[in-house]
Amino acid sequence: MLTRVARLYGTRDLRVETHDSPDPGPGEVRLRMAAGGICGSDLHYYQDGGFGPVRVREPIIAGHEASGIVETVGSGASHLAPGMLVAVNPSQPCGQCRFCDLGQTIHCLSMRFMGSAMRLPHEQGMFRDRLTVPAIQCHPVAKGVTPAEAACSEPLAVCLHAVAQAGDLSGASVLVTGAGPIGLLTVAAARHAGAGRIVVTDLSDAALGRAPAMGADETINVARDPAGLSPYEKDKGLFDVVFECSAAAPALRSVFAVIQPRGTLVQLGVTGDMSFPLNALVSKEIVWRGSQRFDREFALAVDLISRRAIDVRPIITHSLPLASAVEAFEQAGDRSVACKVQLTFDEAG
Template identity: 45%
Template sequence: MLAAVLHGAHDLRIEAREDRMLLPGEVRVRVRAGGICGSDLSYFNKGSVGDFKIREPLTLGHEVAGDVVAVAAGDGFAAPAIGTRVAINPSRPCLHCGFCRAGRENLCRRMRFLGSAALMPHIQGAFSETVVVRADQCVPVPADMPYRLAACAEPLAVALHGVRRAGRVLGANVLVAGAGPIGLLCLAAALHAGAGSVTVTDLFDGPLAIARRMGASQAVNVRDDAGGLEHLAGAAGGFDVALEATGSTASIVAMPALMRPGGRIVQLGMLPPGATPLPVNLLMAREIDLVGSFRFHEEFGIAVAALANGRIDVSPILSATFPLAEANAAFALASDRAQGAIKVHLEIG
């Protein structure tokens, strides 16, 4: 099978990889579409994501959907029938540790997440013609659901988990920092949860225009209007909830001053390695909660359902589709924020 394999920063090759035999409880999926994620872009451009560095060739990709083509029964998992269209949950937790038993599988210390360099050997990803996953990682979708829409279940699940970590959002004045894919999906998820208003920030006007289309109350270009966000925060007495989706040190450092007393900041973006200086006295004096949000668990099934029944519309973020053979061009477009591309997909099978 052919796969998009990264050998180092800016060294992405389309090359042959061998299929492996199925173990009991596993299925083989013919991948039809895959979305390029921010972590894929970080691996591609930097050779790392946060503290996770590429140490061997890595097949990228974890936002994928396709068709089940083979099943190995057994091991206690109910497998979808051959021919079923599925969205693939890239998380493969151990199911036995304390975190898994407590319903926090996303914190599993033995997690095997598709397309990740967190472990050695790396967990190979799914930008390949076929991929083998555990049966419980396959979530059936309607037979007429476009593959690239089904592939959006993973980033939407990230956003849903981030909003869940924010606590009570109903009626809240929400700030979303970053109008990339996760930021825009956080906007959609916050509105779905009943947010009273959502302000979105970015450095480029193109993504902010999409944020307005998706229901943002305010869209602020913080590069061109340096004081605009502070003015909005001051006029409203501060934001109740902030979702930091840029992974920018400057963004999280500035955020506590924008919050009302008792507010909550959720960090979704992966920050650069090392320590980040924060105004901790401000967090303390205003009793502002700062919490992390890492991946997702049960939100994946919720995301599939929300996409299938149209409760959350992600069509504004779908930007372009490239064949697998043109993966480098796809990554170049997805990396160029100035061109306004949000979610770029690979058409694989």
């Protein structure tokens, strides 16, 4: 069966074209895709041809956060039935390498991650009308949950994993730098984990305006108020935990002044090389942890969204049809108005 896809050929060269969608084999299902969110990495591929050492080296179907409706079920996929709305986990660890054996599947040596240009050949993504995928990667969502909400399961899982890296947040004072989709979902995940006061910084009033709905107590526009964080420098720093989601050098440097000694800094934002105050890291005995992707948190994200224990709807700002994929990517790059931009999949669109 032929289906439309959004395929990226290079910087700002995104084309909607046709691609074959095979029938499902044993243990597989074919989905009629419903909604797909444009992630920061998708945007980097589109705007810059990649990020850091990861470059688009061959045509790639973008998209790794999506939901779909089960259309055809292969043998052995008994937990799914036609008509079900599911969130699709884009991770496909091998289950056999030494990291999988250790239970560290995030670091699988043969990880396949949909829509990723990390390996050659690239792993093709989910921005397409139909997708045939192993049934084990499909997580049913509750009735009443929209496809747009279900498609937020992947980014929420990223943030749940990051919050887990920080340990017990009960009553903790938390700073989140960067109020994009990941920053805002981190706020929601930290609030759900029992954080005390949560402060969010960004350069954009539009981005910060969404933070209270996700659980923030205070927002600071550090472009307009560069000294806005200075009260938190008191007594060697007042934040127990910082989630750095911006990958901006000024934001990272400011963190070391406001985090308390032996505080925990969880790094979600990614970029190339940058400088940071090593002396502060050492003298304050700061725990600086990287956090990437997720594992069991995907199922947790689907559950939280299904129960609306975490409400993702405030971050969803734009929805455009697959035929308007270029417009959607351009919209996603305008942080003055956009947060989470999603594609919808309707063959008539």
